Amino acid sequence: MAKRALISGISGQDGAYLAKFLLDKGYEVHGTARDAQISSFYNLQLLGLKDRIVFHSMALNDFRSVLQVLNKVQPDEIYNLAGQSSVALSFEQPVETLESISVGSLNLLEAIRFTDSPIKLYNAGSSECFGNTDGQAANEETPFRPRSPYAVAKATAFWEVANYRESYNLFACTGILFNHESPLRPERFVTMKIIKAACRIARGSTEKLYLGNISISRDWGNAEEYVEAMWLILQRRHPEDFVIATGETNTLEEFVSEVFREVGLNWRDHVISDPSLLRPSEIMVSRANPAKAFKNLQWRASLKMRDVIKIIIGTERVEIP
Numbered sequence: 581m582a583k584r585a586l587i588s589g590i591s592g593q594d595g596a597y598l599a600k601f602l603l604d605k606g607y608e609v610h611g612t613a614r615d616a617q618i619s620s621f622y623n624l625q626l627l628g629l630k631d632r633i634v635f636h637s638m639a640l641n642d643f644r645s646v647l648q649v650l651n652k653v654q655p656d657e658i659y660n661l662a663g664q665s666s667v668a669l670s671f672e673q674p675v676e677t678l679e680s681i682s683v684g685s686l687n688l689l690e691a692i693r694f695t696d697s698p699i700k701l702y703n704a705g706s707s708e709c710f711g712n713t714d715g716q717a718a719n720e721e722t723p724f725r726p727r728s729p730y731a732v733a734k735a736t737a738f739w740e741v742a743n744y745r746e747s748y749n750l751f752a753c754t755g756i757l758f759n760h761e762s763p764l765r766p767e768r769f770v771t772m773k774i775i776k777a778a779c780r781i782a783r784g785s786t787e788k789l790y791l792g793n794i795s796i797s798r799d800w801g802n803a804e805e806y807v808e809a810m811w812l813i814l815q816r817r818h819p820e821d822f823v824i825a826t827g828e829t830n831t832l833e834e835f836v837s838e839v840f841r842e843v844g845l846n847w848r849d850h851v852i853s854d855p856s857l858l859r860p861s862e863i864m865v866s867r868a869n870p871a872k873a874f875k876n877l878q879w880r881a882s883l884k885m886r887d888v889i890k891i892i893i894g895t896e897r898v899e900i901p
């Protein structure tokens with residue numbers, strides 16, 4: 581019998597790649613959106629998967645809705661990828677962010693407990709929870725010091741999952757993922773904003789690219805690789821949390837410089853610093869130690885920042901002079 585997976589937030593970047601990964605593994609894949617009737621599932625269409633997935637409407641902040649979907653689908657594994665996922669937007673919509681992530685996770689955990697079935701749960705955690713680590717590489721033991729409403733919500737969901745695992749013996753795990761990009765990333769994220777603008781400028785646009793703080797550092801990987809780690813986390817004998825990252829940190833300035841270099845331009849001629857884009861609080865250096873994932877999951881990122889930039893620019897089909 582094929583295993584049955586339920587992916588919440590299947591319309592997003594990770595949802596689409598995870599759906600592809602699980603279908604290739606022979607899973608029956610069900611996916612939820614807040615309103616599955618009106619969602620175009622554009623990313624799934626792009627990957628040619630839309631017809632192979634069973635869709636359901638589910639509002640994670642509504643326990644009844646969550647319970648109904650769980651009872652109907654009876655999944656073996658749930659991947660909770662849904663929720664407000666932008667750090668920047670979380671400063672504008674803190675309540676929506678907290679509700680969709682932390683109340684959403686709690687409803688899922690309660691619903692699993694209520695159905696009393698051996699469902700395994702993957703929770704999409706975030707490196708944003710670590711905050712500033714003074715340049716130290718964060719691992720699974722590093723304390724959380726969240727610096728945005730998004731990070732506070734993700735930290736809350738992390739502890740909910742840990743608490744339900746300990747208290748009720750649920751197979752529930754968090755993958756603490758560092759930034760991961762792909763051609764499916766929306767333009768409201770700074771990485772895609774940079775790549776799209778650079779490609780348009782390379783094609784002749786005279787626009788300027790306005791950016792906030794480019795001295796921040798992040799660990800950027802490839803989304804398509806990261807979904808395998810999500811699956812591996814649920815295939816273990818015992819539930820545990822894992823940091824998933826490349827282990828390589830670069831500044832945003834290096835990211836910008838590499839993108840423009842890749843399309844044959846000098847970033848300094850096209851980028852303007854815009855103080856209005858600075859966040860109320862910011863993580864300066866995000867650094868990861870993914871050693872546990874390599875040791876226990878035999879998972880390692882093979883693509884680093886420069887590879888990811890090349891992949892995304894490749895899909896933009898820009899003529900490089």
Ligand code: NDP
Pocket residue numbers: 588589590591592593594595612613614615619640660661662663664665666676677680704705706707757758759760761
């Ligand atoms: P996306 O934003 O692409 O997808 C998230 C999905 O969640 C959306 O497609 C949407 O589905 C749903 N959603 C959005 N806003 C809300 C809301 N307010 N309430 C309920 N549901 C909402 O995210 P990614 O695929 O990039 O990321 C997947 C998960 O991993 C997210 O939880 C994200 O926070 C987390 N993460 C991502 C990282 C990254 O670098 N990409 C890094 C670390 C963690 P719909 O509109 O169909 O309901």
